[in-house]
Amino acid sequence: MLKIRKFIQERDEEDWVRVWNAAFKEYDDMRQITVEEFRIFEKAPEFDPEGRYIAEFNKEPVGIIHAYVDKLRKEKKGFIRSFGVIPEFRGKGIEEKLVEIALKELKRRGMETVQAWAADSRKDRISLWESLGFRLIRKFSLMIRDLDAIPSGIGENEKVILKNLDKDSEEDLKMLNWLDNECFKDHFNYRPGTLAQTIYFLQKNPFFKIQEWFFSLYEGKHVGYIGVGIDEKYNAERTVKCGWVLDIGVLKPYRRKGIGTRLMLQGLQTLKDKGMTTVMLGVDDFNVTKAMELYKKVGFKVKKKDLTYEKDL
Numbered sequence: 001m002l003k004i005r006k007f008i009q010e011r012d013e014e015d016w017v018r019v020w021n022a023a024f025k026e027y028d029d030m031r032q033i034t035v036e037e038f039r040i041f042e043k044a045p046e047f048d049p050e051g052r053y054i055a056e057f058n059k060e061p062v063g064i065i066h067a068y069v070d071k072l073r074k075e076k077k078g079f080i081r082s083f084g085v086i087p088e089f090r091g092k093g094i095e096e097k098l099v100e101i102a103l104k105e106l107k108r109r110g111m112e113t114v115q116a117w118a119a120d121s122r123k124d125r126i127s128l129w130e131s132l133g134f135r136l137i138r139k140f141s142l143m144i145r146d147l148d149a150i151p152s153g154i155g156e157n158e159k160v161i162l163k164n165l166d167k168d169s170e171e172d173l174k175m176l177n178w179l180d181n182e183c184f185k186d187h188f189n190y191r192p193g194t195l196a197q198t199i200y201f202l203q204k205n206p207f208f209k210i211q212e213w214f215f216s217l218y219e220g221k222h223v224g225y226i227g228v229g230i231d232e233k234y235n236a237e238r239t240v241k242c243g244w245v246l247d248i249g250v251l252k253p254y255r256r257k258g259i260g261t262r263l264m265l266q267g268l269q270t271l272k273d274k275g276m277t278t279v280m281l282g283v284d285d286f287n288v289t290k291a292m293e294l295y296k297k298v299g300f301k302v303k304k305k306d307l308t309y310e311k312d313l
C-alpha cells in the first residue's frame with residue numbers, strides 16, 4: 001500500500017509540486033508554486049538534485065522529502081527539506097517512513113549531523129523530531145508591521161548616502177555578495193555565499209520578481225545594504241499587499257550608528273511607494289548581532305515562529 005520511491009528529474013516534477021502545494025498550504029508565509037517555478041528553482045546554483053523521495057499511498061503521491069546536501073558546505077551537515085504529507089494522509093506512519101529513508105540517505109552521503117524544521121503550530125512534527133532524538137537548537141520569527149505610518153527621527157543615520165543597486169551591473173553584484181558574506185560570517189549556519197547565488201537570487205528567483213536593493217555609503221565607502229521584494233503571486237493568492245525585507249547588513253565597524261535603521265526606513269518607504277500596505281521579514285531569534293532589536297525598534301511584531309532541530313547521524 002505504501003511505497004517510497006526516488007524522485008526522477010524531468011519526470012516527477014508535477015507529482016512533487018502537487019504534493020508540495022497540498023502539504024504546505026497551511027503556512028502563512030508560503031504560496032502555491034507552479035511546475036515552471038519549481039524547474040527554475042532546480043536550476044539554482046546551490047540546488048541538490050539528489051536525495052528526493054516521493055511517498056505513494058495506493059499508487060497516489062501523498063508525501064515528499066528532500067535529504068539535502070549542500071555541496072558548498074565544508075562541514076558534514078545535511079538537511080531535511082521540502083518534507084510534507086498531504087493533510088488527509090498524516091498520522092498513518094508515512095512521515096516516519098520518509099524520515100527513516102532520508103536519514104539513511106544522508107548518512108550514506110557522509111553527513112555527520114542533520115537539521116530539520118518545524119513550524120511551532122505543528123505539534124505532530126515537533127513530537128516526531130523529539131521522538132527521533134532531535135534537539136531544538138534554534139528559533140526563527142516571522143515578523144510583520146503595517147506600512148501606514150513610517151516613523152522618522154528614531155536614530156537613523158543622516159550622514160550615509162543611499163545608492164540604488166543596479167541588478168545588471170557586475171560590479172554592484174560583486175559588492176553585494178562581498179558585503180553579504182562579511183556581514184553574515186559569524187552567523188548560525190553560515191557558509192560563504194557564491195557570486196552565482198547572488199546573481200541567481202536577484203535575476204532569476206521565481207518568487208521575488210520585483211526587487212529593489214540599496215547600498216549605504218559612509219564617507220564614500222560601501223558599508224551596508226538592504227533588499228526588499230514583492231511576490232505578486234503570494235499577494236494575489238491571499239488578497240494582500242505585502243512586501244518583504246529580503247536581506248539587510250551593515251559592516252561590523254559601522255554598526256550602532258543608525259545605518260541599519262536608515263536602510264530599514266528606506267526599504268519600508270520603497271515598498272509603500274509600490275502600493276504595499278504591510279511588510280514581513282524572517283529573523284533568527286538568537287541572531288548574534290541582535291537584529292530583532294532593530295526590527296522591534298522600527299515597529300515589527302512577531303507573527304509566528306519556526307523551530308530548527310538537530311541530530312547526530
Ligand SMILES: CC(C)(COP(=O)(O)OP(=O)(O)OC[C@H]1O[C@@H](n2cnc3c(N)ncnc32)[C@H](O)[C@@H]1OP(=O)(O)O)[C@@H](O)C(=O)NCCC(=O)NCCS
Nearest residue numbers: 183248249250255256257258259260261289290291293294
Ligand atoms: C542587524 C544590523 C543590520 C543592524 O545594523 P546597525 O547599523 O547596527 O543598526 P542601528 O545602528 O540602526 O541600530 C538600531 C537599533 O537596533 C538595536 N540594536 C542594533 N544592534 C544591537 C545590538 N547588537 N544589541 C542590542 N540592540 C541592538 C538598538 O535598539 C539600536 O538602537 P541604539 O543603537 O540607539 O540602541 C547589523 O547588526 C548587521 O549587519 N548584522 C549582521 C547581519 C544581520 O544579522 N542581518 C539581519 C538578518 S535578519
